[in-house]
Structures are given as C-alpha cells and as structure tokens.
Amino acid sequence: MTKRRVVVTGIGVISPVGHDRETAWAAVREGRSGVKTITAFDTSEFDVRIAGEIQDFDPLQHFDKRKLNRRDRFVQFALVAAEQAIGQARLDFDREDRSRIGAFIGTGIGGLHEIESQHTRLVKSGPRRTSPLMIPKLMTNAAAGQVAMRYNIHGPSMSISSACASSSHAIAEAVQSIRWGTVDVQLCGGSEAALTPLGLSGFQQMKALSTRNDDPPGASRPFDASRDGFVMAEGAAILILEDLDHARARAAEPLAEIAGYGASSDAYHITLPEPEGKGAALAMRNALADAGLQPEQIDYVNAHGTGTQAGDSAEAQAIVRVFGDHAQKLAISSSKSVFGHLLGASGALESAVCIWALQDNIVPPTINLTEPDPDCCGLDFVPNEARQRELHTVISNSFGFGGHNVSLVIRKFAD
Amino acid sequence: MADDVRERVIGLIAERMAVEADQITDDTHFINDLQSDSLDMAELVIDLEEEFDITISDEDAQKIETVGQAISHIEEA
Numbered sequence: 001m002t003k004r005r006v007v008v009t010g011i012g013v014i015s016p017v018g019h020d021r022e023t024a025w026a027a028v029r030e031g032r033s034g035v036k037t038i039t040a041f042d043t044s045e046f047d048v049r050i051a052g053e054i055q056d057f058d059p060l061q062h063f064d065k066r067k068l069n070r071r072d073r074f075v076q077f078a079l080v081a082a083e084q085a086i087g088q089a090r091l092d093f094d095r096e097d098r099s100r101i102g103a104f105i106g107t108g109i110g111g112l113h114e115i116e117s118q119h120t121r122l123v124k125s126g127p128r129r130t131s132p133l134m135i136p137k138l139m140t141n142a143a144a145g146q147v148a149m150r151y152n153i154h155g156p157s158m159s160i161s162s163a164c165a166s167s168s169h170a171i172a173e174a175v176q177s178i179r180w181g182t183v184d185v186q187l188c189g190g191s192e193a194a195l196t197p198l199g200l201s202g203f204q205q206m207k208a209l210s211t212r213n214d215d216p217p218g219a220s221r222p223f224d225a226s227r228d229g230f231v232m233a234e235g236a237a238i239l240i241l242e243d244l245d246h247a248r249a250r251a252a253e254p255l256a257e258i259a260g261y262g263a264s265s266d267a268y269h270i271t272l273p274e275p276e277g278k279g280a281a282l283a284m285r286n287a288l289a290d291a292g293l294q295p296e297q298i299d300y301v302n303a304h305g306t307g308t309q310a311g312d313s314a315e316a317q318a319i320v321r322v323f324g325d326h327a328q329k330l331a332i333s334s335s336k337s338v339f340g341h342l343l344g345a346s347g348a349l350e351s352a353v354c355i356w357a358l359q360d361n362i363v364p365p366t367i368n369l370t371e372p373d374p375d376c377c378g379l380d381f382v383p384n385e386a387r388q389r390e391l392h393t394v395i396s397n398s399f400g401f402g403g404h405n406v407s408l409v410i411r412k413f414a415d
Numbered sequence: 416m417a418d419d420v421r422e423r424v425i426g427l428i429a430e431r432m433a434v435e436a437d438q439i440t441d442d443t444h445f446i447n448d449l450q451s452d453s454l455d456m457a458e459l460v461i462d463l464e465e466e467f468d469i470t471i472s473d474e475d476a477q478k479i480e481t482v483g484q485a486i487s488h489i490e491e492a
Contacts, residue, residue: 064433066431066433069431069433070454128461128464129461129464129465131461132453132457132458132461133454133458
C-alpha cells in the first residue's frame with residue numbers, strides 16, 4: 001500500500017515574538033529575542049525573573065466573557081492559533097466531511113493557572129468553594145476538546161503529553177492518522193501556559209533555568225559555552241495537516257510536506273538525557289527511515305537546543321552519530337535562543353519555523369552564540385545571523401523530560 | 416434590604432452569565448433564558464453562598480430555576 005502523503009496547509013502561532021506568522025518569523029529570522037522580565041506576577045522572591053512571556057494578549061478580544069470563564073490560558077492560546085491556521089488553510093468546514101477531521105493538541109502540563117487558583121481557594125475557603133469548572137479547565141485534553149467543539153468536527157480528538165516533545169508527538173500521530181486513512185485533515189500541534197508562580201518555582205528548583213536576569217535577551221544561549229539553562233516560555237502553534245489528495249481536491253496550497261517522523265525513548269533518567277545522545281539519535285534514524293531518506297539528504301536541523309549543559313551536548317553527539325561526516329555540512333540552529341522554551345508547544349512552533357525556512361530558503365540563526373561549547377562537537381550552529389541557503393529537507397527535533405524523543409522530517413513540497 | 420438583595424443577586428448572575436443586568440428580571444429562567452448548564456448553576460450557587468455567607472443545600476439548589484426563586488431563597492435564608 002502506498003502511503004498517503006501528508007502536507008501542511010495552514011499554520012497559526014501565538015509566540016513570545018509575535019501573535020501571527022509574519023511577525024514571529026521575522027523575529028526568528030532577524031534573531032530578535034522574545035525573552036523579557038516577567039510581568040504576570042511578582043518574581044522578587046524567585047531566583048529566575050525572566051521568560052518568553054506572552055505579554056500583550058487580551059483574551060476578551062477573542063472570546064466572550066462566559067466562554068472565557070471556561071477556558072484556561074493554554075486553551076485560549078490553542079483556540080486563537082487554530083483560528084489562524086484554519087484561515088490560512090482556507091478550510092471551509094461546511095464543505096467538509098466533519099467526521100474526517102480531527103484535533104490532536106499536545107501540552108506538557110495543561111491548565112496550571114486553573115490548578116493554582118483553585119488550590120488557593122481550597123486552602124483559603126475549603127472544599128465547597130472550588131469551582132465546578134476546575135477539572136474541565138485544567139485537564140490536558142481541554143484544548144483538543146474545545147477546538148473540536150468550536151468547529152464542530154467529529155474525527156478523533158485528544159491531547160498528547162510527553163513533556164517538551166508533546167506537540168511533535170501530536171504532529172507525528174496526526175501524520176499517522178492521515179496515512180492510515182482514519183481522517184483526511186488534522187488540526188494538530190500544541191499549547192502551553194505554565195508560566196505561573198508554581199510552574200516557575202518548579203523548574204527553578206530543578207536548576208533547569210537560566211538565571212541571567214540582568215540580560216533577558218541574552219539568557220537563552222543554546223550551544224554556547226556560557227549557557228546556564230533554558231528560559232521558560234508560553235504560547236501555541238497549530239498546524240493543519242492534510243492528505244495531499246484531499247488538499248488538491250479543494251485546491252489548497254501545500255506549504256510543505258511532513259515526509260516522516262521517528263520517535264524513541266531514552267529509558268535513562270526522569271530529567272537528564274542519555275549523555276551520548278543515543279535515544280535522540282534513534283529518533284532521527286527512525287525519522288529518516290520513515291521518510292525513506294539518507295542522512296546526506298538533510299540540509300538543516302532545527303535542534304531541540306534548550307540551552308542546558310547536558311541537553312545541548314547530548315543532542316550534538318546524537319547529530320554526529322546519525323550524520324557522520326555530513327554533520328559538518330549541516331546547518332543546525334535552535335529557535336529557542338529567540339523564543340525561550342515553550343515546553344509542550346515548542347515542537348509545533350519549531351516545525352512552523354522549519355516550514356518558513358523551507359519557503360524562504362533562509363536558515364534562522366542561533367542567537368547569543370558567542371563562544372561555541374567544545375562539548376557540542378564543533379558543528380555549524382548558524383551563530384547570530386540568518387543565512388541564505390537552498391533548503392529541500394529539514395529535521396525538527398524535540399525531546400522531553402522522561403526521555404521522550406521525536407524527530408520530524410519536513411520537506412519542501414513538490415509534485 | 417430586599418432591593419439590595421435583588422440587586423446583588425442580579426449583579427452576580429449578570430457577571431457569571433455575561434449578560435446585562437437590565438436584561439434580567441424575576442421571571443428570567445436560568446436554562447431557557449440564560450442557557451445555563453449544570454456547571455453554571457453550580458458556580459452560581461457558590462457565588463451566592465460567598466456573597467451572602469450562607470449555605471445552599473444541593474436539594475435547595477436544584478429547585479432554583481428562575482432569578483426570582485434565587486432571590487426568594489436568599490431572602491428566606
């Protein structure tokens with residue numbers, strides 16, 4: 001059986017560097033950081049006071065008050081990103097078989113805002129004062145469910161949760177569901193809004209975060225010798241994935257093709273990556289095999305590259321393992337240097353970056369890379385300046401706490 | 416006092432259901448007019464309990480179908 005081909009026909013993003021595709025891509029391309037001092041709550045007692053915060057998002061511009069009351073921030077982001085993606089794809093649900101459209105939307109954490117505010121009520125006022133909306137707001141599947149409800153689509157919908165690999169897993173499963181013929185269209189990707197006192201405190205206590213509070217734009221420095229952890233961020237990215245024949249039948253323009261994916265598990269540690277990058281390498285190999293490609297056919301890797309000591313080094317070793325001599329010819333960059341780390345939403349947002357890179361033949365840079373860490377194998381991390389380069393096929397890597405690895409192979413669409 | 420209760424109850428309902436206070440009368444029916452569901456009603460009961468520092472039993476809460484009935488319940492509590 002020939003695999004059905006899966007193309008991307010729409011992208012929507014809410015990111016720390018812009019709430020639409022054009023603004024976000026311009027910032028990534030030009031290397032303008034979205035990391036700022038946190039304004040949402042008082043951070044004076046925190047060691048970490050910076051993040052890729054979504055600072056000018058007014059939910060009342062998007063939802064009426066009653067609906068808003070039923071949607072945690074991560075669901076709000078997902079709905080707004082989905083609306084943008086549907087708009088770009090020019091998907092008219094009235095002309096579609098709604099039973100053949102689904103929604104796979106990942107999140108690493110879910111409704112942490114709701115968990116925190118309701119826990120405060122529980123402690124302050126007792127168990128008869130928590131909101132009956134708490135559970136349906138905080139559950140990780142709330143975004144997928146609300147997107148399905150909003151567009152009245154009846155294919156399968158679910159959340160996928162694998163920490164910082166969540167939205168890449170969601171894309172991978174969406175690809176599979178289209179190939180398998182379960183659906184023709186998937187609204188997939190991820191959303192995250194865990195920038196709360198509890199969320200920040202939790203990551204801070206792991207010593208996972210950069211404490212470069214005096215230099216927010218310089219804090220996220222993947223592959224740099226002076227990196228000191230990742231920078232939390234929030235936002236969402238939703239992609240419309242579609243069976244190529246279905247897209248053709250409605251004359252939709254493919255933005256790119258998802259040629260394959262690979263996944264693996266480190267089975268090593270609750271947070272640390274396997275230090276030689278064996279699990280990450282297996283995910284990339286699986287992805288290449290699924291796409292039927294040789295390593296030499298990859299032009300660019302959008303790295304997971306969070307800016308932690310252990311993670312960046314393991315990923316660089318994984319790239320060398322998979323690509324051998326070709327590793328030196330690859331362009332590799334981390335868009336987290338610009339966004340910070342959107343946790344469960346990062347993979348989908350970085351897949352969007354890959355698609356924009358393919359469309360414009362521009363490799364976005366790794367910013368704040370002044371002194372490449374010798375631990376990162378001397379690879380070309382495209383320091384600080386974007387580069388014009390003919391791109392055909394790229395890989396987006398995402399790795400999650402718990403040892404979940406996903407690599408997506410994305411290529412320029414050609415008949 | 417009575418008018419004060421009415422005003423406060425209507426204010427809470429207007430806020431919770433995102434409607435204008437002047438659109439709400441004693442006869443306004445939570446389900447038929449405001450499209451409330453069980454979760455809205457459960458939230459509203461908590462709002463009323465907090466506002467008036469009372470306890471509304473589940474049994475009593477289930478009997479409240481109109482705004483007038485909610486106001487009477489508070490006034491009798």
